Amino acid sequence: MTRRNIESHRIVGIVCLIGLASAPFLLGILTLRQLTAALFLGMFAMSWDYVSGYTGQLSFGHSMFFGIGGYTAAVLNLNVGLSPVVTILAGTVAAGIAGLLVGVPALRLRGPYLALITLIAPLVLVQIVNIYPDMLGGEGGLQGMDLLVAVDEPIGVLSAVGFESAFEHRVVVYYYVALLLFLAIYALFYVFTRSYVGSVFTAIREDEDAVAAVGVDAAKFKLFAFTMSGVVGGLAAATLVHTPLAGAAPERLLVLPVSIEVVLIGFLGGMGTITGPAATGIVFYFVRDTLQASDAVIPLVGLPVGEVWEVLFYSIALLVLFALPRGVLPWLSDLSRTVRDRNDPSAEPISETH
């Protein structure tokens, strides 16, 4: 990496940050609502990338953390009457404990065996939700949890900058709640993955036996990674169920397609980059929603896009994966390096910091 490269990354980061911060003033209110939901998908993707992208412990059932976080918060709020702040904390802790428990088999199992464990765990949880419909809402899920921030009346500041209805105010407030959480999680993972811990994670992904040979207790780091991943996934989901965006329903938090989407986003964005899956999660959400809502008709076959969106969407994803097996972000990074080297072959390489 060169100084100029780092500089250009910083500029892109600052531009993205400014863009996200000013999104309420640039986008329509419904698009802003979509972006809020997309940020949550980005958070889920980051939580997956932290353990699977960095340490190589492939999880195909990350929805278990989202489900545990979201349902814990929802049940405690609806049945026990705890406030959203407390239930979000409880959901986060519960998902962290789930991460720790899933991490235990990861100490003994590798590759497909571990993947199978993670795949089965959320299936069990879905069945539990169906077995206890009174408490967990069954297939329809739980609705009507208290909102994290009550926006019943228009807020003066937002009215002053042009947002009129209470609905608009609520969308803007929850957008900033999601953005703050997204940035906090991103910053947390950024610091962790660029630290010595991040180096050990990468080393575990590359060669666990070699890691042991240098005296690293890989088990400890794997447990930590799973726990952190659970904590972050649970935090995002527990917060989500206290927004107007979603309830705690299996199809939003628990079912297999949720897990598969997160894995797909991780691969598409670039495993082990955090930034790639975070950004791809947002784009992914918009592409999926656009296709789902489209009333265009596919020429020649005459099928409405909205009815066959899944075929189109996953085909596009597979094509991107085929063309860019390392993911979009590493490809963009390589591309910018190639362009820069062509323009300035004397760019001075520098060491990375730890």
Place this chain on the structure above:
Amino acid sequence: MSADESEPLLSVSDLTVSYGKVTALDGVDIDVRTGETIGVMGPNGVGKSTLVDAISGFLDYEGSITYRGMEVSEASTQTLVENGLFYCTERRDLFGQMSVEQNLRLGSYLNRDGENERLEKVFELFPRLEERRSQEAESLSGGEQQMLSLGRGLMSDPDFLILDEPSIGLAPVVLEDISDALAAITDLDVTVLLCEQDITFALEHADRLYLLENGAVRRSGPTESLQSDEFVESYIGG
């Protein structure tokens, strides 16, 4: 290099290792004392790597291997590394997608005190690694990867370094660099167990030699005395 006459740092006694029905090592006895450089020689497939894998705690074995009085089979790799043992494998086991510097710093995982000073020493010993400190390990040449493997071993501040075939696959000019580095390492009072099939390399560095054949020690003794040994001569000749 003067050897300590007290308890051996490493004592291998009646060591037998089998892979299923195949016996790779059969009743091997080896002692290594503090400050020594011990050469274990023999052609491919004779059991050298099996020996050092067992000593480093990566294989089950019969008999006894004690390092600093600890039975290796009862100690974790972490404990062995904490006690100064570091194993540079024949495969080198580098983390290919990590930078040279990250690979080196991982070597000092259990001993972060003085990490930066050791890093500077490694760069003094292998200036080429400093030039390539930000480069991914997989992009290095074979010789540079060997330097990195040795450097990572030194980053752990080892008392006892096990080197499995450090000369393998290296061009003569690179081999000279590795040889110089090994001489510098032994000057640092690091005890070394050197597994080699390059006889010249082993004779140049080892204080004492063990010659393996078919999984058993056929000859052992000080390097000077073995240089004129018939069996060793036949090995050199062969």
